[in-house]
Amino acid sequence: MADTKEIRLKIKRTDHTGGESYWEEFNIPFRKNMNVISALMEIQRNPININGEKVRSVAWEYNCLEEVCGACSMRINGKVRQACSTLVDRLEQPIQLEPMETFPVEKDLVVNRDRMFAALKKIKGWIPIDGTYAMGAGPLISSDDQQEAYKYSTCMTCGCCLEACPNVNSGSPFIGPQALGQTKYFNMHPTGSQQKSSRLEVIIGEEGIANCGNSQNCVQVCPKEIPLTTAIAELNKDANRYAMWSWLKK
Numbered sequence: 660m661a662d663t664k665e666i667r668l669k670i671k672r673t674d675h676t677g678g679e680s681y682w683e684e685f686n687i688p689f690r691k692n693m694n695v696i697s698a699l700m701e702i703q704r705n706p707i708n709i710n711g712e713k714v715r716s717v718a719w720e721y722n723c724l725e726e727v728c729g730a731c732s733m734r735i736n737g738k739v740r741q742a743c744s745t746l747v748d749r750l751e752q753p754i755q756l757e758p759m760e761t762f763p764v765e766k767d768l769v770v771n772r773d774r775m776f777a778a779l780k781k782i783k784g785w786i787p788i789d790g791t792y793a794m795g796a797g798p799l800i801s802s803d804d805q806q807e808a809y810k811y812s813t814c815m816t817c818g819c820c821l822e823a824c825p826n827v828n829s830g831s832p833f834i835g836p837q838a839l840g841q842t843k844y845f846n847m848h849p850t851g852s853q854q855k856s857s858r859l860e861v862i863i864g865e866e867g868i869a870n871c872g873n874s875q876n877c878v879q880v881c882p883k884e885i886p887l888t889t890a891i892a893e894l895n896k897d898a899n900r901y902a903m904w905s906w907l908k909k
Contacts, residue, residue: 729817811844
């Protein structure tokens with residue numbers, strides 16, 4: 660690849676929400692250490708396809724360029740990943756770019772990830788506070804718990820885990836592995852655990868953990884290597900205890 664003067668991108672495009680998709684190819688000059696975002700920027704500067712036609716520049720999302728924001732998730736050569744951290748010289752040509760399939764496509768590589776934020780609302784993905792005034796020192800958390808919680812705190816709502824999960828689709832109510840991981844995260848916090856029961860109600864419901872088929876795809880594609888399967892296993896125990904206790908209290 661180092662001797663290649665030019666690279667080819669094959670991009671799955673859609674002009675508007677609900678529109679028909681089509682493929683379009685572009686040749687762009689190769690630069691050492693070029694990532695997929697850089698390649699897309701080349702097309703943005705000079706949107707000429709392989710037929711020599713000037714076309715609309717490709718739409719995609721990006722922000723931090725440091726694999727922190729999660730905005731640039733897409734399918735690259737069939738695998739969901741972050742475009743900012745994927746180097747083109749490690750990819751087979753033509754480099755095939757597609758939007759994630761789990762989410763509604765808005766335009767080209769841009770998708771609507773509202774379902775992820777809706778899931779966070781359902782599981783109350785926040786730490787409750789009493790007001791806007793200072794409440795003094797917060798609860799103490801052990802070093803071990805801090806280290807464990809940090810792994811889950813790195814979630815950037817990129818959507819890779821939902822894209823890889825065979826149980827998440829437009830016809831499924833499943834909230835998905837991202838929301839399950841965040842449920843574990845907020846339940847670990849001494850203040851966040853005040854809403855643990857509310858979260859477990861969602862987890863044992865029709866949108867919850869029973870939909871997980873244990874394919875473990877989520878943990879394999881997570882760019883932050885969040886231990887999602889560990890979270891799901893522990894949530895399963897908590898959910899069973901909660902369901903049993905709720906039944907006994909009736």
